[in-house]
Amino acid sequence: MSVMGLGYVGMEARDLGAWRKFGTEVLAMQVIERGADTVALRMDERCQRVLVQRGANDAPSFFGFETANAQDWQTVLARLESAGVSLTRATEKELAARHVEAMAWCRDPSGNRIEIFHGQATGEQTGDGPLVLPRPHSGFRTGPLGMGHVVFHVADIEAASRFYRELLEFRLSDYMIKPYRLMFLRANPRHHSVALLQSPNPGVHHVMFEVLALDDVGRSYDAALENWRIGQTLGRHANDWVLSFYAFCPAGFMMEVGFGGRTVDEATWTAREVTHGGSMWGHDRLYLDEEKRRAANEVRRAVVKAGLGGPLQITRGQYTEVK
Numbered sequence: 001m002s003v004m005g006l007g008y009v010g011m012e013a014r015d016l017g018a019w020r021k022f023g024t025e026v027l028a029m030q031v032i033e034r035g036a037d038t039v040a041l042r043m044d045e046r047c048q049r050v051l052v053q054r055g056a057n058d059a060p061s062f063f064g065f066e067t068a069n070a071q072d073w074q075t076v077l078a079r080l081e082s083a084g085v086s087l088t089r090a091t092e093k094e095l096a097a098r099h100v101e102a103m104a105w106c107r108d109p110s111g112n113r114i115e116i117f118h119g120q121a122t123g124e125q126t127g128d129g130p131l132v133l134p135r136p137h138s139g140f141r142t143g144p145l146g147m148g149h150v151v152f153h154v155a156d157i158e159a160a161s162r163f164y165r166e167l168l169e170f171r172l173s174d175y176m177i178k179p180y181r182l183m184f185l186r187a188n189p190r191h192h193s194v195a196l197l198q199s200p201n202p203g204v205h206h207v208m209f210e211v212l213a214l215d216d217v218g219r220s221y222d223a224a225l226e227n228w229r230i231g232q233t234l235g236r237h238a239n240d241w242v243l244s245f246y247a248f249c250p251a252g253f254m255m256e257v258g259f260g261g262r263t264v265d266e267a268t269w270t271a272r273e274v275t276h277g278g279s280m281w282g283h284d285r286l287y288l289d290e291e292k293r294r295a296a297n298e299v300r301r302a303v304v305k306a307g308l309g310g311p312l313q314i315t316r317g318q319y320t321e322v323k
């Protein structure tokens with residue numbers, strides 16, 4: 001068996017206050033204090049999905065991928081070890097900070113710390129009680145789809161692809177060759193839990209969270225426009241159909257708040273090359289330099305001309321059901 005999806009992410013931060021503010025305003029997550037040097041962000045019944053620990057840098061520190069149980073966890077670890085990947089078992093302190101039953105970590109070929117875990121506690125189990133989001137909110141789309149997705153910049157896309165597809169058993173959903181190489185990989189029906197973007201500078205491009213109502217994207221967008229740096233304006237992706245915007249988080253990379261992602265039917269889906277760019281409309285890539293931004297908008301103009309669209313993905317509870 002393989003990993004089920006993205007379960008949590010970890011950040012190192014010089015200033016926990018920035019994360020409290022970003023987590024509340026843009027992500028609309030519950031801020032939970034875990035001592036003087038740790039802040040956790042909660043978005044569902046789990047005790048935490050973003051763990052922010054005080055450190056010397058503002059940077060992402062780890063990415064947690066979940067297995068269903070101890071047996072699957074052992075299977076994934078054995079596969080990594082037999083491929084020569086060096087694994088480190090979590091210390092008691094690390095297990096306690098993550099509130100998981102078991103965890104071991106390794107580096108992916110780009111150097112990202114990848115943690116394989118199972119048995120993350122709920123908020124009830126850790127004594128944090130029921131979820132209380134900081135403003136009226138529809139909630140986040142998690143459960144069997146995991147907490148969202150992460151997109152990595154990778155210098156060697158072939159090596160990264162082997163790691164995620166052969167060792168962690170992610171499946172290819174879509175890929176792009178021009179103007180840059182990009183692979184979208186799924187671990188569950190979410191169109192992608194990981195994407196790999198060929199780039200000379202390894203790092204994190206963005207992490208995505210999905211909310212259950214379009215209005216919650218708008219409310220977060222208002223807050224981001226007011227107090228945070230926008231990376232990409234409101235827009236809709238051409239392949240996973242997510243309607244979203246991107247803002248820079250305190251760790252220096254972008255976080256995407258989106259709605260209405262499509263899911264993949266494993267039985268019928270065929271991986272295809274995406275030839276029409278990243279977005280149907282919007283997503284003006286403000287983070288790029290002028291030349292690249294102009295090129296991206298050129299691609300988008302052609303997509304708009306062609307009228308590329310996709311059905312709006314209505315989430316249960318967001319419409320009146322006619323019986």
Ligand SMILES: [Fe+2]
Pocket residue numbers: 149151206208256
């Ligand atoms: Fe995304």
